[in-house]
Amino acid sequence: MSGTGFTELRLDRVSRSFAGRDALAELTLTIRKGEFIALLGPSGCGKSTALNCLAGLLPLSRGSIWRDDVRLDTVPPERRGFGMVFQNYALFPHLSVRRNIAFGLQMRRVARAEARRRVDAAIRLVHLEEHAGKLPGQLSGGQQQRVAIARAVVLEPSLVLMDEPLSNLDAKLRLEMRTEIRRLHQTLGLTTVYVTHDQEEALSLADRLVVLRDGEVQQVGTPEEVHTAPVNRHVAAFMGYRNLLPLRAAGGAGAGIRVEGDGISLVGTPVGTVAPGTGVLAAARPEDLRIAADGVPAVVEVVEYQGREVAVEARTDAGTPLFLRSAERPAPGDRIHVTAAPDRLLVFPGEPG
Ligand SMILES: Nc1ncnc2c1ncn2[C@@H]1O[C@H](COP(=O)(O)OP(=O)(O)O)[C@@H](O)[C@H]1O
Ligand SMILES: [Mg+2]
Numbered sequence: 001m002s003g004t005g006f007t008e009l010r011l012d013r014v015s016r017s018f019a020g021r022d023a024l025a026e027l028t029l030t031i032r033k034g035e036f037i038a039l040l041g042p043s044g045c046g047k048s049t050a051l052n053c054l055a056g057l058l059p060l061s062r063g064s065i066w067r068d069d070v071r072l073d074t075v076p077p078e079r080r081g082f083g084m085v086f087q088n089y090a091l092f093p094h095l096s097v098r099r100n101i102a103f104g105l106q107m108r109r110v111a112r113a114e115a116r117r118r119v120d121a122a123i124r125l126v127h128l129e130e131h132a133g134k135l136p137g138q139l140s141g142g143q144q145q146r147v148a149i150a151r152a153v154v155l156e157p158s159l160v161l162m163d164e165p166l167s168n169l170d171a172k173l174r175l176e177m178r179t180e181i182r183r184l185h186q187t188l189g190l191t192t193v194y195v196t197h198d199q200e201e202a203l204s205l206a207d208r209l210v211v212l213r214d215g216e217v218q219q220v221g222t223p224e225e226v227h228t229a230p231v232n233r234h235v236a237a238f239m240g241y242r243n244l245l246p247l248r249a250a251g252g253a254g255a256g257i258r259v260e261g262d263g264i265s266l267v268g269t270p271v272g273t274v275a276p277g278t279g280v281l282a283a284a285r286p287e288d289l290r291i292a293a294d295g296v297p298a299v300v301e302v303v304e305y306q307g308r309e310v311a312v313e314a315r316t317d318a319g320t321p322l323f324l325r326s327a328e329r330p331a332p333g334d335r336i337h338v339t340a341a342p343d344r345l346l347v348f349p350g351e352p353g
Contacts, residue, residue: 038206083152268345295339
């Protein structure tokens with residue numbers, strides 16, 4: 001049942017609990033054919049649980065999964081027509097690259113000539129022509145991961161599921177394979193669900209991201225939406241808003257709102273309803289704070305070289321750390337003033353926590 005003829009895959013309040021505790025709660029998501037979806041969140045947030053529920057390797061505790069009008073969560077995994085790529089490649093060590101890739105086709109009793117043609121194409125696709133006769137143990141980690149990907153896509157799956165497929169590779173290979181995966185996705189017109197805890201990887205690969213925390217969806221959106229407009233402090237913290245300042249809302253300031261506390265006074269943009277006088281959490285990325293003629297006084301503590309810019313860690317007189325980027329190069333001990341672009345300082349309502 002490797003039919004690719006579907007329009008959308010629908011997860012309806014998919015939940016899975018272990019020992020009475022939800023590892024995944026009420027995941028509702030419609031995946032359109034051809035989309036690249038990333039499930040993103042810290043370790044233990046339920047990403048693999050979600051993927052395994054989709055694959056059929058884990059029964060659901062509640063909810064349902066649909067491929068167009070066909071209910072899928074009651075269909076056994078081997079009949080869903082999905083391809084899977086895991087973090088540990090799980091190749092057969094005693095079979096050559098070619099036979100590893102051909103294995104699934106043999107299991108499905110695909111005719112020999114057809115199987116040979118498809119295996120050849122898959123080997124070319126992942127650039128392993130010169131290694132087709134080797135055993136997995138004779139390949140590098142990146143090459144093994146390529147075999148695992150070829151083995152999945154050779155079955156022409158209706159959906160490819162990948163669970164942190166690059167996390168065992170070194171940084172350079174990770175970047176190369178990232179491009180490779182996106183290229184394959186496009187070339188083959190795949191529909192892909194990709195699990196990662198690496199926000200940069202998710203942002204660069206996916207059409208849409210699903211950000212999870214403690215088994216619950218926090219936000220579903222395009223990379224740009226999640227990156228520039230996180231819906232809450234948890235998504236912000238996870239997406240690199242390193243400056244998280246517990247402050248108090250002072251009142252309106254043009255289109256924004258003034259936030260204050262502990263020697264800090266800045267103007268930011270409220271996310272949701274922020275009542276004057278209440279506690280808030282103001283969030284900004286290091287690249288959205290800058291050194292200015294006036295602003296929040298702070299003393300530089302650490303300066304890190306980062307190519308065109310330096311990363312600066314400074315501390316206010318009240319002891320609040322500030323993380324920023326700067327084209328100028330201050331020295332530790334320098335007294336600076338820090339300001340934020342009002343549209344890039346996000347003000348989340350409520351007490352921190
Ligand atoms: N087979 C299992 N038995 C009990 N608890 C599990 C099992 N699998 C996952 N969990 C728990 O469910 C939560 C989510 O796990 P997982 O989906 O593996 O997270 P992630 O892939 O995001 O790191 C974790 O708290 C984990 O300990
Ligand atoms: Mg996992």
